[in-house]
Amino acid sequence: MDEATxxxxxxxxxxxxxxxxDRGRYPFRRTETFLPLLTExxxxxxxxxxxxxxxxxxxxxxxxxxxxKEDGSEAGLHCSRALGIECFITWSADEIIFWxxxxxxxxxxxxxxxxxxxxxxxxxxxxILRQILEELKTFAVLGARxxxxxxxxxxxxxxxxxxxxxxxxxxxAFRVARGENRLSENAPEPRVLTLHKNILTCLRLLALAHCxxxxxxxxxxxxxxxMYFSIDRxxxxxxxxxxxxPDELPLPPASAVRFHHFYRRLVQLRAGLDDTRxxxxxxxxxxxxxxxxxxxxxxxxxxxxxxxxxxxxxxYPSSDGSAETGAFPLLAAHALxxxxxxxxxxxxxxxxxACMELPSSPKTITGTLYDTRIPRPLRREWLTARLRTVWPxxxxxxxxxxxxxxxEFLHLLGLADKGAQINLRLPADWLSEEFGAAPEExxxxxxxxxxxxxxxxxxxxxxxxxxxxxWHETVLSGPHGQRRRTWETIRExxxxxxxxxxxxxxxxxxxxxxxxxxxxxxxxxxxARGIYLFTRSSLGRYLWSIISGGAPLPPRSRLRRExxxxxxxxxxxxxxxxxxxxxxxxxxxxxxxxxxxxxxxxDAARPRKRLGEGKKPVEDPSGTMPxxxxxxxxxxxxxxxxxxxxxxxxxxxxxxxxxxLTEFTLEGPLKVEGEFFGRIRLRDHKGDLLEVEGPEKAxxxxxxxxxxxxxxxxxxxxxxxxxxxxxxxxxxxxLKMSLVRTACRRTSEERAARKLAExxxxxxxxxxxxxxxxxxxxxxx
Numbered sequence: 001m002d003e004a005t006x007x008x009x010x011x012x013x014x015x016x017x018x019x020x021x022d023r024g025r026y027p028f029r030r031t032e033t034f035l036p037l038l039t040e041x042x043x044x045x046x047x048x049x050x051x052x053x054x055x056x057x058x059x060x061x062x063x064x065x066x067x068x069k070e071d072g073s074e075a076g077l078h079c080s081r082a083l084g085i086e087c088f089i090t091w092s093a094d095e096i097i098f099w100x101x102x103x104x105x106x107x108x109x110x111x112x113x114x115x116x117x118x119x120x121x122x123x124x125x126x127x128i129l130r131q132i133l134e135e136l137k138t139f140a141v142l143g144a145r146x147x148x149x150x151x152x153x154x155x156x157x158x159x160x161x162x163x164x165x166x167x168x169x170x171x172x173a174f175r176v177a178r179g180e181n182r183l184s185e186n187a188p189e190p191r192v193l194t195l196h197k198n199i200l201t202c203l204r205l206l207a208l209a210h211c212x213x214x215x216x217x218x219x220x221x222x223x224x225x226x227m228y229f230s231i232d233r234x235x236x237x238x239x240x241x242x243x244x245x246p247d248e249l250p251l252p253p254a255s256a257v258r259f260h261h262f263y264r265r266l267v268q269l270r271a272g273l274d275d276t277r278x279x280x281x282x283x284x285x286x287x288x289x290x291x292x293x294x295x296x297x298x299x300x301x302x303x304x305x306x307x308x309x310x311x312x313x314x315x316y317p318s319s320d321g322s323a324e325t326g327a328f329p330l331l332a333a334h335a336l337x338x339x340x341x342x343x344x345x346x347x348x349x350x351x352x353x354a355c356m357e358l359p360s361s362p363k364t365i366t367g368t369l370y371d372t373r374i375p376r377p378l379r380r381e382w383l384t385a386r387l388r389t390v391w392p393x394x395x396x397x398x399x400x401x402x403x404x405x406x407x408e409f410l411h412l413l414g415l416a417d418k419g420a421q422i423n424l425r426l427p428a429d430w431l432s433e434e435f436g437a438a439p440e441e442x443x444x445x446x447x448x449x450x451x452x453x454x455x456x457x458x459x460x461x462x463x464x465x466x467x468x469x470x471w472h473e474t475v476l477s478g479p480h481g482q483r484r485r486t487w488e489t490i491r492e493x494x495x496x497x498x499x500x501x502x503x504x505x506x507x508x509x510x511x512x513x514x515x516x517x518x519x520x521x522x523x524x525x526x527x528a529r530g531i532y533l534f535t536r537s538s539l540g541r542y543l544w545s546i547i548s549g550g551a552p553l554p555p556r557s558r559l560r561r562e563x564x565x566x567x568x569x570x571x572x573x574x575x576x577x578x579x580x581x582x583x584x585x586x587x588x589x590x591x592x593x594x595x596x597x598x599x600x601x602x603d604a605a606r607p608r609k610r611l612g613e614g615k616k617p618v619e620d621p622s623g624t625m626p627x628x629x630x631x632x633x634x635x636x637x638x639x640x641x642x643x644x645x646x647x648x649x650x651x652x653x654x655x656x657x658x659x660x661l662t663e664f665t666l667e668g669p670l671k672v673e674g675e676f677f678g679r680i681r682l683r684d685h686k687g688d689l690l691e692v693e694g695p696e697k698a699x700x701x702x703x704x705x706x707x708x709x710x711x712x713x714x715x716x717x718x719x720x721x722x723x724x725x726x727x728x729x730x731x732x733x734x735l736k737m738s739l740v741r742t743a744c745r746r747t748s749e750e751r752a753a754r755k756l757a758e759x760x761x762x763x764x765x766x767x768x769x770x771x772x773x774x775x776x777x778x779x780x781x
Contacts (some may be wrong), residue, residue: 027137
């Protein structure tokens, strides 16, 4: 059975099994297909799982379809352990086997021969499936593992699947909070905040399950409050787990109910009684999910690191008592693991390098920097001020679009002790972007590059020594192999590192023989036309793509400055002069330029591949395509304006019995012109003045005049005018908040959500968006 046939057959079995379960008397409540499970053999997705209680992670059986050369017992055994059961079923070409684990091995308990029905013989398949469900009843009841025999993989899958399902509802709450401005300006995107909240709550409950820290009668609505009050029951090493993280919000009521059930299930299964098993559970979760929290493996293996050690965003907890910096939930998982393993706690911890308080300067720094967010102005000022604490004699002039990780990189370079070894994984664009000039200058002045490796199009691995050793041999490993250069010869400019990393051997040979050389100011004046034509050749474009990180060529007006800044290698004066003498007013074609350069430089003048070719397009991180914009707008309008759009003043006069009204003729939107002894002068778009008594009527008229209204009937009583205006503005404020909340919930990007909300608001012919919540914007005397 091939994969496509297996998937189709499984889908049909799932549908038939659901119908039989709904009509029959079985202990199962639902089925699930191809759920990825963490096992000793890696991730396995069994075709069909029969659930007794999905929320409590109680499975009743598994169904596999083995191939011709396997019996499916090994995969079934791993998955049954991961689900906390002892039985599973294999359905092969000629028989159905019921397996059960004994002494660590899968043993067949019952074999049911069967003959293949016809292709469309649904009744025969239903009969066989009904027989499987009947046989599975007994196995499901007797095949559950005792709580003390449950594998760490069972608890790891329970936690993982629960967290994955909880992520969506929590993220909706954080999106709403962002839309209501309840998050700080430096807060990460809601998806990241949701992930942190989700995992932190899970870790807190695991820690409390270990120490029996919650009272038995705690209710879901008091779960978090009880968690924070239980801090005294925790060991000092893990008490910081209970501290609310940055921008952490309370659990929504529905999430609190589900986490309460999750905790009670952990207690029921005595998850916290076995320290070794609980520690292994956390290790498994970190192994498969630390990258989601910004945890990564060391860029280079540390054979004998010098202490003290600072680990930056480490994937796994260390046992040597080194200091750590990373995301709050990542450090919390490490701390809980070390506590359960009874290994020394971290010497110091911080959520970012700028906040680290180290007992002494580290001799070894290892880890990964990845945060490409651009800090807001106030945060940027704080980060710049923190740099002065580690670089007191240096002032950094960083471009406005400098990402977080560059500030962290500079801070780590300053934290390192003299002679320290620094191993980091960095975004590769620092060698080509403008913000990389500051790290380059520091490295050139105070450090020696020991090793530089191309890891991917986006990342590099860097090994530095905080000591100036000009004649040290630097190892550079790129797509074309490993090369060695003296540090003195390549530290002049970042472009040297890029060229040695990425250029093929023939072009490297041209550089070594100085047939291609670094540009000088005089070249830009003497050979302006020749340089321009060289940048339009295949070789010039290829060299530019490498030193610029794949950026397009600049316009001719900025070409000279960019060539000098990025140090684009140029041919000799003779070649540039020859290119500049090309006949005709129009530049020669690239083919002609390549031919002329090839006559001078050989085959290297026609590079076969450019940097960045073949890159995959950026995918949606959620893995799903957003709905069409118009249908999204329509669904939001139906949800927010389900009761219609309020009309002013008509809908707000129903509470008054025949109030005396005055009719006003309107000529477009009105604006306040001034006030004289309690009378307000309003001017329309034609320039005509309208005078009314009291600000209450003036406000009501202004609100009535928007969107081309030609007349309005307002009550003469100023008290009634003030009441209906206040109620109308309150309704508009509520509608605006609901619209922003719904748009943020439906859209992952904040700016797009707010823009969409404003577009919908304008389409509903309501008073301008900026008026709501700020009365002075439309009425101020």
